[in-house]
Amino acid sequence: MKGMFITVEGPDGSGKTTQLQLLVRALTEKGYEVVTTREPGGTKVGNSIREVLLSPEHDEMTARVEMMLYAASRAQNVEQIIRPALSRGAVVVCDRFVDASIAYQGFGLGYDLEQILALNEWATGGLKPDLTFLFDLSPTQASNRMKDRGQLDRIESRDEAFHQRVYDGFQTLLGEHPDRMVRIDANETIESIQDEVFDITLERLRERGVIES
Secondary structure, eight states: OOOEEEEEEOOTTSSHHHHHHHHHHHHHHHTOOEEEEESSOSSHHHHHHHHHHHOGGGTTOOHHHHHHHHHHHHHHHIIIIIHHHHHTTOEEEEEOOHHHHIIIIIIITOOOHHHHHHHHHHHHTTOOOSEEEEEEOOHHHHHHHHHHHOOOOTTTTSOHHHHHHHHHHHHHHHHHOTTTEEEEETTSOHHHHHHHHHHHHHHHHHHHTOOOO
């Protein structure tokens, strides 16, 4: 039986990674086989690419190279981790996927959206998430949260105008994919968000016929 592919998206500081971990724990306790991964990263190759992408030392990196490196990490992740897990019926939960490239490199850096889509279609073999949670938090709120954490990486340290464009990009995607993408108010409490995400996930899993092991 085919599994289910879930992604989490949103600005850095929105709490998406915390909620991903809580969702994985809840699904595992429910009896589902759950595989987690992230982007960039998720594999040995991907983690090496992640170091290059996020290091502040590489501020000369062009938008084209940035886009291609994200796609390269994604291709390895899909082939090595995601597709094998889905083929055996597992639930795969991934921290970011193609939507992030559209928002960050497309809307944020102004790179051609059609080229981003074409590159990622090839990199993923056409794989699309079944469900995407978009953690909605304003750029100002996200920036304040990130400053409290300390040192920022190369992407996080970009200016406010960039992060506003990324935010607008995610809102555009939300409007374009209402069946796949679910908006989550990142200002709510951790507990209420956790319950909402878990309930929606269980409903979608049952709709797809993915059952506990």
